[in-house]
Amino acid sequence: MQTEFDIQFIQAFNKRDERSIEFIFYKYYSHLLWFAKQIIVNHEEAEDIVLKSFSKLFLSSHNFDSLQSIQAFLYLVTRNACYNYLKYSRRQSANIKVYHNYLTLEEDYKNIEEALMRVELLQVISNEIESLPRQCREVFELIFFEDLSVKEVAKRLNITVDTVRVNKFNALKFLKIRLLQSTIIIALTGIFCLSGFKFC
Amino acid sequence: MLDYRLRIKELIVKNLRHELSDAEWNELEVWASENQANRSFLEKLTNEKELISDLKEVHSTNIKAGWVKMQKKLKVVKKPEIYVQRKKKFLVPAFALLSVIAIFIIFMISTIHIPSNNKKISKVYNPPAFNYFNDTVLSGWNKVVLTVAHGSTYNLENIPAGHLTEQGNILITKGPGKLYYKSNANLLNDEVVYNTVSTSRGKQFQLVLSDGSHVWLNASSSIHFPNIFDGDERIVEITGEAYFEIAENRKKPFRVIIHPAGEKGIKSEVVVLGTRFNINAYFDQASIVTTLVEGKIKVKPSTSGREFILNPGHQISYSTDGSAVTDSVDTKAVLACKNGFFNFQNAPIEKIIGQISRWYDVDIKCEGFPDLHYTGQIPREYSLSDILKLLERTGNIHFKRKGNTIIVVP
Numbered sequence: 001m002q003t004e005f006d007i008q009f010i011q012a013f014n015k016r017d018e019r020s021i022e023f024i025f026y027k028y029y030s031h032l033l034w035f036a037k038q039i040i041v042n043h044e045e046a047e048d049i050v051l052k053s054f055s056k057l058f059l060s061s062h063n064f065d066s067l068q069s070i071q072a073f074l075y076l077v078t079r080n081a082c083y084n085y086l087k088y089s090r091r092q093s094a095n096i097k098v099y100h101n102y103l104t105l106e107e108d109y110k111n112i113e114e115a116l117m118r119v120e121l122l123q124v125i126s127n128e129i130e131s132l133p134r135q136c137r138e139v140f141e142l143i144f145f146e147d148l149s150v151k152e153v154a155k156r157l158n159i160t161v162d163t164v165r166v167n168k169f170n171a172l173k174f175l176k177i178r179l180l181q182s183t184i185i186i187a188l189t190g191i192f193c194l195s196g197f198k199f200c
Numbered sequence: 201m202l203d204y205r206l207r208i209k210e211l212i213v214k215n216l217r218h219e220l221s222d223a224e225w226n227e228l229e230v231w232a233s234e235n236q237a238n239r240s241f242l243e244k245l246t247n248e249k250e251l252i253s254d255l256k257e258v259h260s261t262n263i264k265a266g267w268v269k270m271q272k273k274l275k276v277v278k279k280p281e282i283y284v285q286r287k288k289k290f291l292v293p294a295f296a297l298l299s300v301i302a303i304f305i306i307f308m309i310s311t312i313h314i315p316s317n318n319k320k321i322s323k324v325y326n327p328p329a330f331n332y333f334n335d336t337v338l339s340g341w342n343k344v345v346l347t348v349a350h351g352s353t354y355n356l357e358n359i360p361a362g363h364l365t366e367q368g369n370i371l372i373t374k375g376p377g378k379l380y381y382k383s384n385a386n387l388l389n390d391e392v393v394y395n396t397v398s399t400s401r402g403k404q405f406q407l408v409l410s411d412g413s414h415v416w417l418n419a420s421s422s423i424h425f426p427n428i429f430d431g432d433e434r435i436v437e438i439t440g441e442a443y444f445e446i447a448e449n450r451k452k453p454f455r456v457i458i459h460p461a462g463e464k465g466i467k468s469e470v471v472v473l474g475t476r477f478n479i480n481a482y483f484d485q486a487s488i489v490t491t492l493v494e495g496k497i498k499v500k501p502s503t504s505g506r507e508f509i510l511n512p513g514h515q516i517s518y519s520t521d522g523s524a525v526t527d528s529v530d531t532k533a534v535l536a537c538k539n540g541f542f543n544f545q546n547a548p549i550e551k552i553i554g555q556i557s558r559w560y561d562v563d564i565k566c567e568g569f570p571d572l573h574y575t576g577q578i579p580r581e582y583s584l585s586d587i588l589k590l591l592e593r594t595g596n597i598h599f600k601r602k603g604n605t606i607i608v609v610p
Binding site for chain 2: 022025026029030031033034047050051054055058059113116117118120121122124125126141144145
């Protein structure tokens, strides 16, 4: 389902307009980097691979029809680059010792697929967080990503403690509703709620 | 096995997106209850604590640093010709009458340039992209900076007077609050280097370009120009506010390209027919105002639109919606800035506040202001409190101070 923004954005991106390039970079860079680091571990090598993936995207003349297809392209290119990196580094026994712990190629593939699944999940959640109303999102990020207490958040954003609590509740409610649909997962919400209260 | 895991991943992601059908939900549940391995795989992927912890890791990435690296990478790939030319460049200085030190300086500061065997290309205006929207201007910085073709930067206030550097045969000398670009005919010049001088709030600077034109740059402004005007025209780009006294050269018209107020605007231009004029294009104003003191200029509010010819004592204001208004004005206000005064001719309070904010480098908030216009002249040497007291004496306006912010109350 495409919004007006999506349609205009894709048009601009297909022309490789500089601001749309920056938007895509900011949206996907940290997730792709995290993913590559799960496989490759070394920060510089992982970063190199991710920047190359973006280069391939930005310098190609391929026309995309949605953000989703851009995302798919980036993840595919990065995943393949990670495969190739592992294949290549197998030829150098020193690397194998340091990282692979004598894993077989099949096991490497399994790790890559699992890491990919995980990062795609994270991407979905990040997108949900991004769509929260502004103050809600700020509160959520300060509490869960920067480990601030409710009082500290109130001070930082210059709002009352009650406002912080309401925003936190709404953020959790929104994300839970979108994230936790099936009963399998609802069983786990108990853990989520309890750990949530710890921060109050 | 791998294929089915992909299917499960697909289902989990669909679940998160609210797109799971009942049949698919069943499929997921059935798969999960098949064995412990499946159940724990699913749980691993949906363990909220771990997800939050991983999200935290993801969100702690310094994306900005990555973006800087990305831009460098994209520029390098887009312009491979320059790489090749740079290698050739090592040969040319060897034949020039330059000392070893001068060669070293040129090598250090020239990053993008056009060699002599491509002189034809330089006749077409094609400078390295001037990207105004960078961090040095948008974040709170406090200095006057000279940037050389995306390479070295110089903090112009800290540098002592005297010889600064050379770019080909152009000598750059620094005087008090001024920078001179002079051509040294004894030396060969086969490179055009683009420079940018930027001022932050509270600072202004003067430049003498290699053709003898004088430019006074006001606070929060910048000018992008070549060290030597090679080609059929003399072209510079500005943001903010600058006052020009252009040296006459009928063979080479002088053009000023004005960068839009805000990111959505269109670039506009002023073509100079030998004169003195001021351009005011600050971001926080709705329109760009160009005032002519002496001579004649042609103004194009958008580079491909209508043109207006201005006579002395006239001013044109135009905005992004394309509307333009010309008016005759008392040019005192414009000259005053260059001469060290604030001068307001029937100016609304917002304009005054904008100027004060930029000159004194303070934030000003308006909590309602009188719908009055002010006329007067105040030396810029006055302290901030003196100016505010003066304005308060008119009786219709009051200022309060809250930390580093001034608040205006009627």
